[in-house]
Amino acid sequence: MVYSSFKHYASRIVIAAISANLCAGAVQAQTAEPSESQGESANNQLNTIVVTAQRREENLQDVPAQVSAFSADQIVDAGINSTQDFVDLVPNVALDDSFTYLNTFVVVRGVTQINNADSPIAVVVDGVPQNNQKQLNMNLFDIERIEVLRGPQGGLYGRNAIGGVINIVTREPGYEFGGQVSGSYGSGDRVNFMGSLDIPVSEHAGLRVAGNYLTSNGQIDNSFTGENVDFIDHDWELRARGAVDISENVSLDTRVSYRDFRAGAVYDTVVFSGRADDILDPFSNIEGVTFGNIFDASISLDFDLGGVTLTSISAFTDITENYRGDLDFSNPVTSPGGFLGLGFQAGQGQDLDVELYSQELRLVSDSAQPFRWIAGAFYLHTNRSLLTRAFIDLDGSRAQIDDPALRIVELSEDNSNDAYAAYVNLDYDITDELTLSASLRYDRDEREQTDLLTGNVRETSFDSWQPKATLTYNFTGDHLIYATYSTGFRSGGFNAPTVSIPVYQAEELENFEAGFKTSWANNRFILNGAIYRANSDDFQFFFIDAATASQIIGNIDDVAIWGVELEAQALVAPGLQLFGSLGTTDTDIRRNTTDPTTVGNRTPKNTTWSANLGFQYETALSDQLDLVLRSDYEHRGRRFWQVDNVDVQPPVDIVDVRVAVESQSFSVALVGENIFGEGFYTDFNPSAFSGFANPIAFRAPPARWTIEARLRF
Numbered sequence: 001m002v003y004s005s006f007k008h009y010a011s012r013i014v015i016a017a018i019s020a021n022l023c024a025g026a027v028q029a030q031t032a033e034p035s036e037s038q039g040e041s042a043n044n045q046l047n048t049i050v051v052t053a054q055r056r057e058e059n060l061q062d063v064p065a066q067v068s069a070f071s072a073d074q075i076v077d078a079g080i081n082s083t084q085d086f087v088d089l090v091p092n093v094a095l096d097d098s099f100t101y102l103n104t105f106v107v108v109r110g111v112t113q114i115n116n117a118d119s120p121i122a123v124v125v126d127g128v129p130q131n132n133q134k135q136l137n138m139n140l141f142d143i144e145r146i147e148v149l150r151g152p153q154g155g156l157y158g159r160n161a162i163g164g165v166i167n168i169v170t171r172e173p174g175y176e177f178g179g180q181v182s183g184s185y186g187s188g189d190r191v192n193f194m195g196s197l198d199i200p201v202s203e204h205a206g207l208r209v210a211g212n213y214l215t216s217n218g219q220i221d222n223s224f225t226g227e228n229v230d231f232i233d234h235d236w237e238l239r240a241r242g243a244v245d246i247s248e249n250v251s252l253d254t255r256v257s258y259r260d261f262r263a264g265a266v267y268d269t270v271v272f273s274g275r276a277d278d279i280l281d282p283f284s285n286i287e288g289v290t291f292g293n294i295f296d297a298s299i300s301l302d303f304d305l306g307g308v309t310l311t312s313i314s315a316f317t318d319i320t321e322n323y324r325g326d327l328d329f330s331n332p333v334t335s336p337g338g339f340l341g342l343g344f345q346a347g348q349g350q351d352l353d354v355e356l357y358s359q360e361l362r363l364v365s366d367s368a369q370p371f372r373w374i375a376g377a378f379y380l381h382t383n384r385s386l387l388t389r390a391f392i393d394l395d396g397s398r399a400q401i402d403d404p405a406l407r408i409v410e411l412s413e414d415n416s417n418d419a420y421a422a423y424v425n426l427d428y429d430i431t432d433e434l435t436l437s438a439s440l441r442y443d444r445d446e447r448e449q450t451d452l453l454t455g456n457v458r459e460t461s462f463d464s465w466q467p468k469a470t471l472t473y474n475f476t477g478d479h480l481i482y483a484t485y486s487t488g489f490r491s492g493g494f495n496a497p498t499v500s501i502p503v504y505q506a507e508e509l510e511n512f513e514a515g516f517k518t519s520w521a522n523n524r525f526i527l528n529g530a531i532y533r534a535n536s537d538d539f540q541f542f543f544i545d546a547a548t549a550s551q552i553i554g555n556i557d558d559v560a561i562w563g564v565e566l567e568a569q570a571l572v573a574p575g576l577q578l579f580g581s582l583g584t585t586d587t588d589i590r591r592n593t594t595d596p597t598t599v600g601n602r603t604p605k606n607t608t609w610s611a612n613l614g615f616q617y618e619t620a621l622s623d624q625l626d627l628v629l630r631s632d633y634e635h636r637g638r639r640f641w642q643v644d645n646v647d648v649q650p651p652v653d654i655v656d657v658r659v660a661v662e663s664q665s666f667s668v669a670l671v672g673e674n675i676f677g678e679g680f681y682t683d684f685n686p687s688a689f690s691g692f693a694n695p696i697a698f699r700a701p702p703a704r705w706t707i708e709a710r711l712r713f
Contacts, residue, residue: 045523046571053149053167055156055374055425056367061517063149064437064472064482066530066565068581070146072171076710077616077630079658079671080146081192083138088634088654089612090148091565091583093121093164094605095136096682098698100323101235101263101290102134105605105683108163109150109534110561110587111488111509112605114542114553116386118490122153122161125168126241126255128298128315131160131356131380135294135319138168139237139259142196142210145169150565151532152488152511154466155439158378158421162488162509170255173206173243174198178713186671186706188228190216204245211238218264219702224283224331229267230701236260249304257296265290266325266348268696270335274687276641276649279679279699283334285396286347288325294318309364317356324349324398327390329696341693345393346408349401355383370429374439382417385452388496411496412452419445419491437470443489445506451497458497462506464489478519486511490540495552504553505538515565524571533562539589541604541643543689556643558591559603580613589643601645609637621661628660628669641684647695652680667710677703 049060049069060069068090070080080086087095087106094107098115105113111120113133123130130136140146146168153161179197184190196210214235218228239257246252266288269280298315327346328339339346362376390409391400400406423441430436444463450456468486475481492506515530539556563585570578587603602608614632621627632655639649655676660669683698690696 044571044574046519046526046569046577048523049145051145051147051167052169053147053165055362056364056372058367061478061519061526061528062474062480064435064470064480064484064515064517066150066515066528066567068148068150068567072144075140075143075146076667077628077658077660078632079630079656079669079673080143081140083136083140085140086146086148089581089632090150091567091581091610091612092150092563092585093148093583094607094610094636096605096698097137097700098683099268100265100321101232101261102137102292102321104133104137106136106163107605107607109532109563110559110585110603110606111163111490111507111536111539112541112603114540115551117493117504117540117542117553118160120160120163120490122157122159122165123168124157124165126170126253126298127300127311127313128255128296129157129160129358129360129380130317131358131382132317132319132354134321134352134354135317136166139212139214139235140168141194141212141237142171142208142239143168144171151484151513151530152466152486152509152534153468154443154464154488155441155468155486156374156423156425158423158441158443158466159419159445159489159491162490162507170239170241171196171208171210172253173208173241175200175203175206180710180712182708182710184671184706184708187702187704188216188219188230190214190232190704190706192708201242201244205243207240207242209238209240212236219704220267220699221281222267222283222287223281224285224334225287227287229264229282229284229288231264233262234260235263251302253300253302255296255298255300258293259295260293262289262291264288265323266329268329268683268685268698270329270692271684271695271697274647274695276647276681276684276695276697279681280697282329282699283331284326284329285331285345286324286326286393286398287396288323289398290321290323292319292321292352294320307366311360311362311364313358313360313362315356315358317354319354319356320352322349322351324401326393328393329692340691345396346390347393347398347400348388348390349398350389351385351387353385357381372427374423374425376423378419378421378423380417380419382415382419384415384417385413386415386496387412410453411498413494413497414450414452415494416448416450417445417493419443433474435472435474437468437472439468441466443491445491447491447493449494449497454497456497458494458502460492460494460503462491464506464508478523479516480518481516482514484511484513484515486513492538492540493553499552501552501554504540505555507536507538507540507555509534509536525568526570527566527568529564529566531562531564533560535560539603543642544685544691554594556589556592556594556598556603558589560588560590561603562586575618577616578613579615580611582609582611584609592643595643598643598645601643602640604642605639607637607639611635624663626662628658628662630658630660632656642686642689644686644688646688647684647686649680649684652678654678665712669708669710671706671708673704673706674701675703675705 149165218231237259269282303310327348425439513532539559681697
């Protein structure tokens, strides 16, 4: 009763604060110091940040789009160690774990991630597109900056930017010896170590090496086996980044990383009550596990041609993710009737291997001119193989998947994809205050699927022109308004060879947006916002057919999406900042020939609105030590899990806190995540869309407390 009252009261506080104080917006990380000409110290102003979300360096407040950015210092202050951590601070973006260790579903302005398909948001790390869903769930260490650009950005980023762009920049190599190490210990015996080291090679060359190691006994209990299902046996990653100034006009940047992991997975639970608010521990008799690795390598070359910069980015990625687990998500005691009432228990597993090769060439003009342009070409080749098996479970062991006598389903496919693109972006300052921007990109995907069991080959292709136009009016250096028409394209593809929907169609989206970026009181208060309306053709959605152990992607013919976003940050006193965000997303299925009864409903995984509110206070304890106090409150509105809108998750409220003592060289902090232990599901599959007699659901982690220490040298 007390906690329910707190949630109700806290929600009212968030709404009142946003409405009355206009203190709404995602934390906008600020890094560049205020200029001396402004006559203000860093304690009296909010600093600004330079971002590259639009392929060239710009002040965050000059970008005519809704962008949330986090600097290196803000990443530490906010306790951002994973993709989930920063997504939780961004309006109208949600990220949910599901099924396997790397599997996530991201939702951006109502556009939803599809398993084993293209993402609705382009993810770029150090200029390299991360072209597979499994690359989004990252451990974030040694990061310089994170930028989240919302709204379709097909004109510049092409395929997968239908909802927006996440741009992550790792720390560049330094030319002096130095580094940092950190370690933490938390709930569930969670241990995390991170380190980085700058190794100067010469006056014109440097190497930075960084690593991360994570292990945990887990916190979510399997009520049947008594074991924790969300364990992390190990998750370690090594990364090396080298930079060389080959000549005065040529620079080289190389990056290599390797990640290896083994962790709990497939710990969905059967919800016999059928209610999305009935939060249960899993009770499967097969302990699920995910194991695999990711290798990345890229080479970036910049050529200064005098007024124009030519950039070449070549990249290769190899992803392996295998899983084993329960298929009936139950046990012989709880469900004696077995899998689908057939009298036996069942298990499942997949072996996924993906190889990606990409090459981009980009020309960027001098940004100081009234007419600026970007032109480029992109190529991506993908090989993706997927082996799926379902088997009779006799003893609860994962090894049964390799016994041919127990096999009830086997699907094996190989998918090949060649993607080509060319694009151009133009900016013209009509006057000192008025700027017209336009971009156009053409994307073409050629896809081929081979059924390795029958030898049958299927081929298809998808293509799209993606225009964008923005008109920006800058009243002063502190206030601008903009209006944008933008488009996005997410390629179609093949489902497994034997499923009911053999080919899912490409999704195309048109977006109309009007927004503003403002700074007030000599940069002590920042308020940004936008209103948008989008139309999606062939909206992609995902469901499971348990009878064939198949994951299926389908299309909804026509969906309307509209919403509002507000972001703000206020320096209310020296050392005290307030920040928050508000985002609404309303979706409307206007035509669905597959199931006309869903017309008028909201799309799957749609959250009606979300809000963030927080503060950070920093004060000196001595000449050498500072105290930093921070708290973040997140409210997630109702979530509609599937197209029938029958199953709805009630609102969720999450509170995080951080107390740190810091100096120039070290820090010690106590961190609490979801400190009130809010229970909810990150994925919920109703029986009508899973083939099971009851829904299956994936539980969110409980409260977590962590002690961490960091040393810089």
